[in-house]
């Protein structure tokens with residue numbers, strides 16, 4: 001069942017088109033990702049869905065409500081991760097929880113949430129004294145304190161170190177396991193690939209593809225896997241192209257590049273061995289969302305700084 005339906009959304013800022021005919025639906029219980037480079041229109045899109053911005057045209061339904069007409073109904077059913085700058089520096093963790101709880105008719109148990117998020121020992125710590133990871137965990141706690149049916153998490157792990165990022169990913173999975181639908185906005189390919197059940201790839205205000213991560217990757221020509229190696233002696237490409245696992249064989253100046261699926265490595269290496277060809281400096285690469293994004297848009301996603 002769809003909990004969010006967005007159809008033909010348009011939004012411009014002066015001459016700048018930020019969102020250009022965006023449509024998608026989010027199903028109950030899934031982690032839905034919106035992945036695209038900086039400036040693609042991701043934040044504008046979710047802020048329209050949250051009722052924080054007014055679209056120029058298009059229709060939006062959140063849990064059956066129109067965020068423009070029924071803003072209050074939408075806001076009490078969804079949780080929005082706040083941006084760092086929105087909390088006063090001196091506000092203590094427990095004070096922030098109490099304040100946010102007071103906004104909702106049926107708030108969650110704040111102490112339990114802090115415990116679940118590993119923040120119990122930080123209850124009396126002012127916001128600015130928290131580490132980046134702790135601030136993010138507090139942002140998640142505040143997004144969940146209203147017992148939302150849908151949580152919107154925007155650039156959740158930007159600025160976190162790799163360990164804190166992985167810990168945060170686990171938290172997002174726990175949120176989904178509680179039955180909360182999650183809308184995750186990110187420009188980190190790895191994050192989208194690891195977490196999302198389905199995702200919309202957006203570029204320049206448009207949805208260029210919408211599918212599961214595996215479905216998006218399978219759209220890349222050749223799909224699946226890539227092997228790169230130097231051949232010890234020349235061989236006839238047909239030796240490999242005849243294999244059911246192989247979709248293409250290409251040659252660069254010094255390397256052979258074989259794409260395919262299934263047990264590609266075994267099929268290729270045993271076939272080469274039967275003809276006494278040794279694959280030197282062999283590397284195996286998995287095609288990923290970055291490849292899918294490049295294939296669909298001709299541009300790269302900006303990778304993490």
Ligand SMILES: Nc1ncnc2c1ncn2[C@@H]1O[C@H](COP(=O)(O)OP(=O)(O)OP(=O)(O)O)[C@@H](O)[C@H]1O
Nearest residue numbers: 013016017018036037038039040041042043044045
């Ligand atoms: N309030 C605003 N006034 C004018 N232009 C804006 C405003 N907000 C966003 N934009 C512009 O609209 C476009 C889309 O911005 P948006 O923030 O939605 O993208 P994004 O994909 O979320 O990128 P980022 O990850 O950098 O936030 C960008 O070109 C941005 O500069």
